[in-house]
Amino acid sequence: MRVILYGCGDFSYVIEYLQVALKALQLPAYASFDPQDSSSHVPVDVMATELRTLDQLKRQYGLRVQENIAALQARGVTVELGVNAVGHPSYGPFDLVIFRNPHTGNYGSSQDPSMTSYLEAIGSNNGLFQGVLAQTHHTRVPYGLVLITVVGWPYLGKNPKSQLGFQGLQLENVNYAREYGNAAGLEFLRHINFGPQWVARNTGGTFQADEIGLLYRDATHWLDLRELEHTMRAYDEDRVPAWCKLHPDYEAMRRKIGK
Numbered sequence: 160m161r162v163i164l165y166g167c168g169d170f171s172y173v174i175e176y177l178q179v180a181l182k183a184l185q186l187p188a189y190a191s192f193d194p195q196d197s198s199s200h201v202p203v204d205v206m207a208t209e210l211r212t213l214d215q216l217k218r219q220y221g222l223r224v225q226e227n228i229a230a231l232q233a234r235g236v237t238v239e240l241g242v243n244a245v246g247h248p249s250y251g252p253f254d255l256v257i258f259r260n261p262h263t264g265n266y267g268s269s270q271d272p273s274m275t276s277y278l279e280a281i282g283s284n285n286g287l288f289q290g291v292l293a294q295t296h297h298t299r300v301p302y303g304l305v306l307i308t309v310v311g312w313p314y315l316g317k318n319p320k321s322q323l324g325f326q327g328l329q330l331e332n333v334n335y336a337r338e339y340g341n342a343a344g345l346e347f348l349r350h351i352n353f354g355p356q357w358v359a360r361n362t363g364g365t366f367q368a369d370e371i372g373l374l375y376r377d378a379t380h381w382l383d384l385r386e387l388e389h390t391m392r393a394y395d396e397d398r399v400p401a402w403c404k405l406h407p408d409y410e411a412m413r414r415k416i417g418k
């Protein structure tokens with residue numbers, strides 16, 4: 160199973176978060192994770208990425224970034240810096256694409272009475288969210304999963320400062336979440352409430368908020384189920400490629416061919 164994470168910030172949370180995400184998605188690999196055992200390799204093929212360069216990250220977070228990256232690499236995680244989630248060289252394809260709390264770093268300014276800066280902030284974050292969804296077209300396998308978690312304004316449209324928050328992405332509204340997915344060829348599956356979490360800002364600080372996962376699946380429609388059947392017959396059950404297990408007809412096919 161192959162996983163890519165975008166925008167990993169200071170890279171401090173990657174292993175624990177992966178375990179939580181795989182568990183929430185009921186993907187069996189989570190059971191083999193022991194986040195506390197720093198000597199064990201992670202049981203899935205993981206690429207952890209971030210937009211900023213090492214120098215930029217060190218300026219923002221200090222030397223701990225390098226330590227966090229080294230610890231991930233020691234556990235078998237591939238780390239790539241300078242990776243723009245809305246357009247990058249072709250890696251993958253991946254069974255699971257994750258972006259935890261995408262944010263451009265544009266927060267708007269409370270000093271700006273015209274609210275123009277808030278609108279710009281909403282626009283830039285809107286662009287990032289939609290851009291990431293669209294870009295997964297190149298990085299996801301058929302039926303691959305895309306998990307984006309969001310917290311608070313501008314995503315949930317609940318900015319108490321002004322009504323402008325309601326012009327945010329309003330992703331708590333299932334129809335909005337669905338429409339964003341449809342535009343990118345993704346089927347919206349469900350929300351996952353990860354509960355209160357310590358959430359990082361681009362600038363390094365943290366705050367506590369409910370983190371909501373938006374789970375999408377590649378909406379490719381296979382016209383011919385024979386490909387699924389053929390592939391499943393060709394492999395032992397524990398070696399069946401991940402795309403088969405993500406296929407909506409996997410269980411039915413398993414019963415049909417008696418595996």
Ligand SMILES: C[S@@+](CC[C@H](N)C(=O)[O-])C[C@H]1O[C@@H](n2cnc3c(N)ncnc32)[C@H](O)[C@@H]1O
Nearest residue numbers: 166167168210243244259260262263359360361
């Ligand atoms: C709010 S921080 C979240 C950091 C981390 N994911 C976490 O949850 O702790 C947003 C992150 O997205 C990154 N980012 C912003 N725009 C990006 C882009 N176009 N491609 C990849 N990462 C981006 C930022 O550099 C920053 O690390």
